[in-house]
Amino acid sequence: MDAVQQEVIEIFTRTRALLQGHFVLRSGLHSGHFFQCAQVCQHMPEVGRLGALLHALLGGLEFATVLAPGMGGLVIGQEVARQAKCRYLFAEKENNVLVLRRGFTLKPGEKVLVVEDVITRGGRVQECLDIIRQAGGHCVGVAVLVDRSAGQAKFAVPCYSLLELSFPTYPADQVPEALAKIPATKPGS
Numbered sequence: 001m002d003a004v005q006q007e008v009i010e011i012f013t014r015t016r017a018l019l020q021g022h023f024v025l026r027s028g029l030h031s032g033h034f035f036q037c038a039q040v041c042q043h044m045p046e047v048g049r050l051g052a053l054l055h056a057l058l059g060g061l062e063f064a065t066v067l068a069p070g071m072g073g074l075v076i077g078q079e080v081a082r083q084a085k086c087r088y089l090f091a092e093k094e095n096n097v098l099v100l101r102r103g104f105t106l107k108p109g110e111k112v113l114v115v116e117d118v119i120t121r122g123g124r125v126q127e128c129l130d131i132i133r134q135a136g137g138h139c140v141g142v143a144v145l146v147d148r149s150a151g152q153a154k155f156a157v158p159c160y161s162l163l164e165l166s167f168p169t170y171p172a173d174q175v176p177e178a179l180a181k182i183p184a185t186k187p188g189s
Contacts, residue, residue, distance in 0.1 A: 004053055008145070008162045011050065015040040022175075022182035027120045029169035032179055035146050036187050037117040041075040050162070051079030054115070054143050057160045063113040063140050065089060065106065067132065069098055069124035076145055077115035084113075091128055098127040100135075108136035118146040119161075120169065122153035129155060 001009070012018040017040035023031050040046050054076070063086060068077025070092040081088035089106075091098040106112065114128045125142050132139045142159040150166035153159070170176065 004057075005163055008050065008053065011046050012040060012146075015043055015046060019187070022179050022184045024172075024184050024186040025120055025169065027123065027169070028172065029120065030172060030175045030179065030184060031167055031169045032182075033167040034187055035118045035148070037072060037076070037145065047075055047079050050145060051076060051083050053162055054145065054160070055080050055083045057162065058113070058141070058143060061113065061141055063111045065110055065112045065137075066115050067091060067106075067112050067128050068115045069128050072118060072124070073114075073116040076117050080113070080115045080143060091131055098124060098131065100131060106132060106135035106137040110135075110137040111140050112137045113140055114142045116142070116144045118148060119144050119153050120148040122149070122155060125153075125155060129157070 012035065017036050019034040019036055020032060023034040025031055065087040066077050066081035066084065068074055068090045070090050074090055077090065078088050089100065089104045091100055094101065112132050114125055116125050119125055129139055139157050141157050142155050144159065144161045145163065147153060147161035147164045148167060150164045
């Protein structure tokens with residue numbers, strides 16, 4: 001683990017954003033670990049630092065707009081956009097599907113970076129990629145704080161993450177006995 005990854009783990013641990021127990025993830029999978037990014041997002045110095053680390057990871061990637069899926073990506077997406085001095089949009093659920101609302105639009109060919117807090121399978125990120133494609137925009141990449149898939153979630157564009165971890169996840173009917181003994185909670189992103 002390099003120094004940046006160690007720093008990110010320390011930030012998540014100190015702010016109680018990395019939890020242990022029995023959790024039902026947004027994907028429906030069960031896990032003994034959960035990243036509750038809302039906990040770290042209460043602390044603006046930590047948000048600023050994570051945003052700076054994520055922005056630096058992108059190198060010279062060029063984009064005019066950051067698009068974040070609600071709810072999880074809202075705070076870190078806005079911070080990355082602030083540091084990049086670019087436009088910020090967010091997608092939100094309508095009939096359980098992410099859409100652009102509030103008059104948000106993308107121009108044909110507009111270069112967009114998708115920013116999310118945590119991915120396990122990448123479903124919400126994929127929905128954002130679909131929004132960009134349907135609007136005629138051009139997604140240049142995906143940036144996430146934590147990739148729980150350890151690089152297994154694949155997109156049609158490059159994905160940059162501060163952490164790649166692979167905590168085990170289980171379908172509901174395959175939860176190990178030791179984990180099943182702990183009451184499951186669904187803390188939300």
